């Protein structure tokens with residue numbers, strides 16, 4: 059069920075045919091066309107925004123009491139160029155204040171770090187669970203239904219409660235930091251898709267391959283290393299990417315609900331509070347959050363390029 | 376070459392045992408599939424209750440299941456109204472997201488350019504934290520409006536529905552398309568008798584996945600301000616005032632809501648696909 | 658290339674004399690195999706007795722579902738018999754598997770898609786700790802033997818079905834097994850490729866001196882390749898007849914070439930196997946719907 063949320067689009071299947079020299083490569087030009095149309099798509103969203111702002115009524119479109127299209131005042135829908143200009147301006151009027159984009163970038167970096175920590179924990183735990191369930195079918199029977207169900211319920215609702223744990227955990231000199239609560243929630247969200255994807259992947263080798271390894275009298279670990287993990291790569295990569303996206307979402311939400319300072323979640327709330335006087339400012343952290351998600355998922359996509367040999371079966375699909 | 380057989384013996388440890396011990400009979404297996412998760416669930420619940428009552432784990436850290444149930448009973452009316460509010464937001468979001476997702480996917484399947492234009496946007500929507508839009512949506516639609524939450528639920532459910540539907544529209548087999556062409560079927564007939572039936576299981580799978588996302592997003596959006604009264608804001612306020620058992624009771628309600636959405640869409644999927652032996656969704 | 662093959666043949670010969678020459682390559686005594694399924698018990702094999710001597714080429718032939726794959730899987734220790742006894746070179750099948758006494762090839766090539774051709778052939782050597790220099794040399798020999806040297810760095814999806822199957826055969830020969838188990842290895846190939854592969858296999862089997870147990874659907878294929886053809890009948894799977902091949906035109910199996918396919922002794926043997934097959938299968942319909950499992954249906 060996780061795999062469905064990840065389309066395989068955007069991952070360009072590179073088939074190694076004979077290199078066809080410098081002649082204009084049809085695959086390459088199709089790629090370029092796709093790229094240009096993609097940009098056109100983004101631009102058309104921008105045009106839609108400005109067009110509606112220009113033609114739409116100030117108070118939005120209401121059906122009865124319900125406003126179905128937004129207000130078009132500068133307060134509700136700032137011009138895109140004003141948002142861009144605002145990014146370059148100092149964040150406050152105080153002397154020596156950093157430009158907005160720098161503040162957003164610093165906050166995004168912090169959130170990215172927390173999300174990455176959460177993601178790493180999610181990977182370790184998720185792959186661990188998958189190994190357990192692959193090895194012992196009873197473990198799969200007992201655990202998997204719970205894992206699938208927990209994917210369908212809003213476990214992120216726990217976030218405000220997790221904060222209460224933080225202040226109370228103290229083991230020796232180790233003291234629980236607030237950011238760890240955030241990372242814990244992020245790891246929680248990353249864990250589910252990774253577990254399910256890893257399990258699917260580890261179970262994916264064809265029977266013929268499993269039996270081949272059996273005829274080689276190959277032990278558990280060497281079968282894992284030479285067969286199960288390589289075969290799991292096409293399943294693991296989308297799961298890791300979804301896990302990364304989830305970790306970012308979890309980190310942002312957890313920052314908001316635990317009130318952690320310094321991250322992008324906090325900025326979202328803080329700048330939205332100032333929106334009545336400075337509406338463009340609220341968009342700064344939104345752009346930051348978008349870029350954050352793209353960077354997180356993009357880093358995992360890079361991993362996919364490194365592991366491209368293990369993804370040869372994907373191309374046929 | 377000489378090393379091979381010696382090494383084979385060294386490496387061959389696990390070879391025999393593991394494989395054959397798995398030989399459960401079909402009946403044992405289907406029994407275990409039901410018994411194992413239930414006993415695991417009961418085990419966890421038992422350990423939890425024991426930890427709290429006997430093990431002396433702080434009630435702040437982990438309220439006992441019984442005290443959560445007590446809170447649930449005490450605040451029942453508030454729980455119900457909060458669940459209805461958040462549930463309505465999720466449902467509206469899911470409906471709008473499904474409609475928009477299916478229509479746009481149909482357009483993208485029909486016109487390649489639409490597909491190419493939407494590809495980067497959908498890919499981005501799938502990985503960015505959409506809830507980040509909550510604050511500005513509140514100011515665009517008015518701070519007293521639930522619209523922002525519904526919009527976020529709609530965007531969140533749009534993504535899997537669009538992706539799955541588009542995939543479904545692409546599943547028609549060349550041999551079937553050729554057949555329709557040979558019958559000189561027009562595009563409406565093609566859609567009715569080939570494309571839609573093929574895509575149906577995929578659309579339903581998309582809706583099932585989206586149902587959970589809609590609830591999660593509608594709930595989380597409440598953390599980002601706006602009118603109170605939904606499950607998300609009540610969890611946040613209860614936790615902030617250290618009423619942890621009550622917070623857990625609301626968490627329980629939101630879990631029930633998510634499960635309700637999931638099971639309802641699962642039932643819809645089963646119901647619609649029951650007569651059609653495609654089995655194509657997964 | 659013939660140099661290397663002669664070398665490896667000589668080596669195998671040395672191994673064989675040093676080892677248990679007297680033990681049969683495969684010995685099957687009174688073997689029964691039943692599967693418990695949701696719909697009841699399937700008698701896949703009943704009272705099977707079969708001996709394959711060292712260096713002998715034996716084909717198993719019979720309609721779908723007569724238990725050919727099951728028998729092969731029992732020999733390979735991929736399944737356990739319900740009753741009866743199997744030995745490979747005088748050892749239990751498990752011990753023979755742990756000692757890597759056999760190589761195996763299935764109907765599908767079963768190459769790992771993320772490994773190059775060379776790395777696929779090297780897989781068993783790698784798993785058994787052969788040093789990388791020795792591994793490279795051996796892989797080069799094997800690819801030469803199956804005529805795929807230029808394709809060493811390709812990936813399986815860049816090869817035709819016939820080439821993939823040749824890689825799988827090279828892989829099954831990697832550790833110079835004294836026994837080769839092959840389950841319809843040419844089943845998915847076109848007739849032309851198939852004949853070429855048969856000719857190659859005759860040569861390779863003769864060069865390496867390995868015993869071969871070969872499952873096939875095709876009568877001419879069985880006749881062309883084998884010393885003996887084991888004819889089986891279904892429900893329950895039984896050996897109905899064992900037909901020794903008397904192809905008088907040629908002295909040794911290694912001398913069989915495409916010419917043989919046009920000789921009268923060849924046709925006589927084809928007829929004999931056909932009659933054995935049809936006599937044995939008289940009690941059942943020829944083809945049952947391709948059933949649940951088994952290597953070849955995968």
Ligand SMILES: Nc1ncnc2c1ncn2[C@@H]1O[C@H](COP(=O)(O)OP(=O)(O)O)[C@@H](O)[C@H]1O
Pocket residue numbers: 692693694699700701719720721722723724725726727728894948949950951952953
């Ligand atoms: N794992 C299994 N479980 C249940 N039945 C099986 C299994 N493997 C094989 N069979 C049954 O045993 C019989 C023989 O199968 P098989 O050896 O694959 O036949 P062949 O290879 O000659 O076509 C068939 O009826 C098949 O359905």
Ligand SMILES: [Mg+2]
Pocket residue numbers: 725726727840951952953954
């Ligand atoms: Mg078979």
